[in-house]
Amino acid sequence: MKILVTGGAGFIGSNFIRLILNRRPGWDLVNLDCLTYCGNLENLKDIEKHKGYRFAHGDIADRVTVDTLLSEGFDAIVNFAAESHVDRSILDASPFIRTNIEGTLILLEGAQKYGIKKYVQVSTDEVYGSIENGSFTELSNLAPGSPYSASKASADLLALAYWNTHKTPVVITRCTNNYGPYQFPEKLIPLAISNVIEGKSIPVYGDGLNVRDWIYVEDHCNAILSVLENGKVGEIYNIAGSSEKTNLEIVHTLLELLGKKQDMMHFVADRPGHDWRYSLDDKKIRRELGWAPSYDFNRAMEMTVDWYKQNDSWWRRIKSGEYSKYYERMYHHR
Numbered sequence: 001m002k003i004l005v006t007g008g009a010g011f012i013g014s015n016f017i018r019l020i021l022n023r024r025p026g027w028d029l030v031n032l033d034c035l036t037y038c039g040n041l042e043n044l045k046d047i048e049k050h051k052g053y054r055f056a057h058g059d060i061a062d063r064v065t066v067d068t069l070l071s072e073g074f075d076a077i078v079n080f081a082a083e084s085h086v087d088r089s090i091l092d093a094s095p096f097i098r099t100n101i102e103g104t105l106i107l108l109e110g111a112q113k114y115g116i117k118k119y120v121q122v123s124t125d126e127v128y129g130s131i132e133n134g135s136f137t138e139l140s141n142l143a144p145g146s147p148y149s150a151s152k153a154s155a156d157l158l159a160l161a162y163w164n165t166h167k168t169p170v171v172i173t174r175c176t177n178n179y180g181p182y183q184f185p186e187k188l189i190p191l192a193i194s195n196v197i198e199g200k201s202i203p204v205y206g207d208g209l210n211v212r213d214w215i216y217v218e219d220h221c222n223a224i225l226s227v228l229e230n231g232k233v234g235e236i237y238n239i240a241g242s243s244e245k246t247n248l249e250i251v252h253t254l255l256e257l258l259g260k261k262q263d264m265m266h267f268v269a270d271r272p273g274h275d276w277r278y279s280l281d282d283k284k285i286r287r288e289l290g291w292a293p294s295y296d297f298n299r300a301m302e303m304t305v306d307w308y309k310q311n312d313s314w315w316r317r318i319k320s321g322e323y324s325k326y327y328e329r330m331y332h333h334r
């Protein structure tokens with residue numbers, strides 16, 4: 001089995017590559033990543049010389065790059081490559097349109113042209129928008145609320161249109177909020193942990209009562225592997241962690257795990273258009289593919305805090321570079 005993994009130098013992609021090399025020895029993986037601000041080859045340092053792994057530096061939105069690579073012959077594509085941060089999509093949506101929509105289109109065209117047998121589009125719960133009560137199923141309407149989620153919803157629609165029109169063998173996964181090793185410290189959990197270790201307070205948007213469902217990244221990666229191997233083409237699979245928490249609950253848990261006082265947080269101006277609650281019904285993937293998350297939330301949060309404590313050079317390097325300018329711009333006025 002030879003797989004093109006795109007965006008494999010990011011958070012979830014790098015965890016997925018490591019999982020596959022462990023769980024499916026004999027598979028060949030090529031990681032196509034253009035290394036944006038959050039793409040980091042350090043995330044793959046321990047496996048960079050693995051015989052089943054190769055890095056290809058390039059852009060999914062560049063047709064020649066994708067065409068040249070796919071002409072080698074691949075069985076499957078798993079598309080993680082994306083601009084993934086909601087706050088950045090509020091500051092400037094253009095890169096989201098280019099990578100998340102145009103990039104997906106180019107991969108779909110390539111999948112079609114080179115007879116790829118399975119194309120997995122890694123999507124998000126955010127495409128359904130916010131929900132007051134209950135949970136979205138795969139049949140729920142799309143109502144994205146941010147430029148980020150609108151670009152992901154567009155990509156999902158393109159993928160489904162390719163299945164309908166060309167019978168391109170696409171499968172879509174929609175997962176809730178991930179946490180774990182190698183998450184870029186602009187997202188709530190790694191930002192909060194690293195801030196506290198640095199002696200800084202955690203910025204909480206609005207009243208902190210927005211709700212997210214949290215899943216440990218390895219559980220998400222296992223779900224994607226199930227979908228890659230056994231998911232039905234043309235279908236969508238929701239993936240959830242069954243751990244809905246308010247942002248304040250997350251912050252309190254982290255401060256407790258880090259042994260700090262609960263006042264090491266402060267409220268800042270809310271995110272414009274901030275979705276209030278995400279919630280997914282994931283009965284379909286449990287029933288049809290027999291997947292279920294295996295990590296307990298409290299245990300996995302503990303493991304995550306330990307990882308950021310033990311790997312502080314990883315995030316300190318990121319925080320002291322270009323990223324510091326973004327952080328200043330994001331939080332200075334809040």
Ligand code: NAD
Binds near residue numbers: 036058
């Ligand atoms: P990330 O931002 O950490 O990583 C994205 C990776 O894509 C980076 O390595 C980056 O260099 C690469 N990339 C960006 N543009 C590219 C391009 N044009 N060509 C090639 N590579 C490019 O993101 P993540 O959190 O790992 O998310 C991965 C995927 O999972 C995304 O599609 C995201 O929408 C989806 N997702 C994320 C979450 C979450 O909680 N993080 C939840 C559900 C779904």
Ligand code: TDX
Binds near residue numbers: 187203271
């Ligand atoms: O400093 C912060 N303070 C804060 O209160 C940050 C960065 C976030 N927040 C809030 C906003 C959200 O309600 O915490 C919640 C989580 O925020 P993010 O970590 O930015 O994630 P979210 O916006 O929920 O989106 C994430 O989950 C779905 C990923 O970034 C997406 O890529 C994924 O699709």
